[in-house]
Amino acid sequence: MNEKNKSTHISLQLYPNDCQYVTLPNHKFPPKKGWKKRNLNEIRSVIPGSVTELFVKEGGMVKKGTPLLKYEAMKMENIVCAPADGRISKVCVEVGASFPKGILMISWE
Amino acid sequence: MKNKIETLRASKSRLQLGGGEQAIAKQKEMGKLTARERIEQLLDPDTFCEYDLFIRHEAREFGMENKELPGDGVVIGTGKIYGKKVAVFAQDFTVVGGSLGYMHAKKITKIMDYALNMRMPLIGINDSGGARIQEGVNALAGYGDIFYRNTLASGVIPQLSVILGPCAGGAVYSPALTDFVFVVDGISKMFITGPEVIKTVLGEEIDMESLGGARVHCETTGNAHFFARNEAECFQQIRDLIKYVPSHNEEAVSSLNTDEKISKKIIDIEQIIPVDPTKPYDVREVIREITDDGEFIEIQELFAANIVIGFGKMGGKTVGFVANQPMVLAGVLDCDSSDKAARFIRYCDAFNIPIVTLEDMPGYLPGIDQEHAGVIRHGAKMLYAYSEATIPKITVILRKAYGGGYIAMNSRHLGADFVFALPTAEIAVMGPEGAANIIFRKEITAAENPAEMRKIKVQEYKDKFANPYVAAGKGYIDAVIEPNETRDYILNALQLSENKQILSPKKKHGIPPF
Numbered sequence: 311m312n313e314k315n316k317s318t319h320i321s322l323q324l325y326p327n328d329c330q331y332v333t334l335p336n337h338k339f340p341p342k343k344g345w346k347k348r349n350l351n352e353i354r355s356v357i358p359g360s361v362t363e364l365f366v367k368e369g370g371m372v373k374k375g376t377p378l379l380k381y382e383a384m385k386m387e388n389i390v391c392a393p394a395d396g397r398i399s400k401v402c403v404e405v406g407a408s409f410p411k412g413i414l415m416i417s418w419e
Numbered sequence: 420m421k422n423k424i425e426t427l428r429a430s431k432s433r434l435q436l437g438g439g440e441q442a443i444a445k446q447k448e449m450g451k452l453t454a455r456e457r458i459e460q461l462l463d464p465d466t467f468c469e470y471d472l473f474i475r476h477e478a479r480e481f482g483m484e485n486k487e488l489p490g491d492g493v494v495i496g497t498g499k500i501y502g503k504k505v506a507v508f509a510q511d512f513t514v515v516g517g518s519l520g521y522m523h524a525k526k527i528t529k530i531m532d533y534a535l536n537m538r539m540p541l542i543g544i545n546d547s548g549g550a551r552i553q554e555g556v557n558a559l560a561g562y563g564d565i566f567y568r569n570t571l572a573s574g575v576i577p578q579l580s581v582i583l584g585p586c587a588g589g590a591v592y593s594p595a596l597t598d599f600v601f602v603v604d605g606i607s608k609m610f611i612t613g614p615e616v617i618k619t620v621l622g623e624e625i626d627m628e629s630l631g632g633a634r635v636h637c638e639t640t641g642n643a644h645f646f647a648r649n650e651a652e653c654f655q656q657i658r659d660l661i662k663y664v665p666s667h668n669e670e671a672v673s674s675l676n677t678d679e680k681i682s683k684k685i686i687d688i689e690q691i692i693p694v695d696p697t698k699p700y701d702v703r704e705v706i707r708e709i710t711d712d713g714e715f716i717e718i719q720e721l722f723a724a725n726i727v728i729g730f731g732k733m734g735g736k737t738v739g740f741v742a743n744q745p746m747v748l749a750g751v752l753d754c755d756s757s758d759k760a761a762r763f764i765r766y767c768d769a770f771n772i773p774i775v776t777l778e779d780m781p782g783y784l785p786g787i788d789q790e791h792a793g794v795i796r797h798g799a800k801m802l803y804a805y806s807e808a809t810i811p812k813i814t815v816i817l818r819k820a821y822g823g824g825y826i827a828m829n830s831r832h833l834g835a836d837f838v839f840a841l842p843t844a845e846i847a848v849m850g851p852e853g854a855a856n857i858i859f860r861k862e863i864t865a866a867e868n869p870a871e872m873r874k875i876k877v878q879e880y881k882d883k884f885a886n887p888y889v890a891a892g893k894g895y896i897d898a899v900i901e902p903n904e905t906r907d908y909i910l911n912a913l914q915l916s917e918n919k920q921i922l923s924p925k926k927k928h929g930i931p932p933f
Binding site: 345384385387 | 698699785786
């Protein structure tokens with residue numbers, strides 16, 4: 311095979327009956343993650359940024375619409391509010407720390 | 420004669436019942452209206468005129484030849500919406516699941532040809548189980564004929580698709596080729612391969628709603644443009660949209676109505692936009708302040724909400740709005756928002772609808788996932804669409820206009836006819852913090868107190884560049900205006916550019932970065 315067509319994810323299948331069958335995956339396919347149903351009891355970061363203020367503590371009760379934290383991303387301050395009533399079971403972020411997209415910030419029950 | 424007429428009436432009412440009482444009851448059980456009820460709700464009362472009711476199907480195998488399929492599972496005709504002529508087809512799920520056979524497709528292509536030749540909008544109501552398997556390749560040929568006409572009519576007449584039932588496999592590509600797709604919660608289902616096939620082939624489990632329900636297509640895939648909670652709301656949305664779009668691409672554009680009453684609207688944009696650039700607000704409020712009577716019809720409200728697109732009227736004329744939404748993801752440009760805006764800009768350009776761009780964004784979103792998702796290719800679509808568009812293009816810079824985003828958001832350099840800026844505008848290569856860190860790196864690191872020095876330098880940069888006057892000094896901005904003068908300046912610009920003509924180099928067509 312041509313050197314430049316080789317990829318790190320090549321899968322080669324050989325058959326003994328004089329024939330060689332080759333299957334190549336799409337280069338983009340292997341790193342893809344499986345689909346997961348969204349957990350509605352978690353708030354994840356939707357954009358890279360940093361938390362500038364935390365309004366709630368673990369174990370605290372919140373009502374729908376209560377501000378949970380303020381976070382700065384792309385030069386804008388955003389206030390994240392509780393999407394439903396519940397008790398905060400975990401706060402996974404600290405004030406001042408920056409984080410990428412998709413990390414768990416707060417979960418509740 | 421009486422007898423003949425009686426026979427005609429009898430067979431008409433039999434055929435109009437579609438799949439019969441039982442099938443209709445089943446359709447109702449699924450919470451759906453019948454094809455004819457849908458058309459009735461969509462059109463002005465008593466304007467519908469049906470064609471091809473007596474069509475006979477072509478299936479000659481598997482015992483199908485003896486079956487009667489009323490209308491071959493689709494209703495076609497013409498009617499009016501707010502007095503505007505429209506062509507309609509509606510698939511009838513009560514007749515063999517609305518499956519598409521040869522004559523079924525022939526009927527659809529017939530009404531498409533009518534719409535294209537008579538230059539009127541086409542509305543297609545989809546509710547079908549897919550290709551009629553008994554008709555084999557004839558059914559596939561039918562789909563192909565429809566796709567071909569969708570493409571031919573694209574940019575000539577507005578094409579609207581309404582998904583009111585399943586729409587799976589090849590069938591989804593007709594809606595995807597049309598301008599606007601309407602879906603209803605709990606009723607619409609669109610996918611190429613259903614949950615069963617996905618489970619068999621890949622072992623992944625998912626239910627129909629999570630795979631291709633109305634919400635998924637409005638929020639995640641961007642395939643649908645309008646989300647409704649029920650069919651009645653959906654038909655009202657279509658009627659509203661028809662008010663804004665022209666019947667065809669060469670429709671004579673009416674002059675701007677500069678009536679005293681309309682132009683003397685009291686607006687208060689000053690109160691909406693915070694001076695502090697780190698504070699978000701809802702840009703749709705600004706749009707509503709600018710349009711006649713505060714009316715604005717938003718398109719793809721739930722998809723890539725960091726950019727807002729839609730139609731409003733100004734001086735009685737339809738205007739397309741493209742605006743960054745600081746309230747969502749800080750209003751950044753990313754793959755999806757560029758895609759969404761670019762297609763809308765091309766729509767407006769095709770139908771001679773002027774575009775007003777409201778700009779307030781920090782630039783393109785950085786990140787590995789964005790880069791690997793092809794933000795270069797997607798972002799380029801927007802540059803292409805704006806540059807290519809020859810309709811009047813007006814930009815108002817509300818606040819932030821940084822970097823590549825400044826160029827992309829219909830800057831003077833891409834051919835904007837008028838560029839205005841509010842005094843709160845900040846036009847620069849990047850935000851003050853980032854810029855100061857780079858320009859004054861040496862000073863900052865050498866200082867006794869780097870944090871203090873950084874603060875001073877950021878302020879210095881802000882004073883120098885975080886304003887509209889540098890760009891205005893170069894003529895890139897035509898006027899720095901007061902927030903509450905925005906509507907008047909836009910109205911005036913629209914009036915001035917009514918006869919705009921741009922001579923583009925001759926070519927067959929460009930190659931946009933699709």
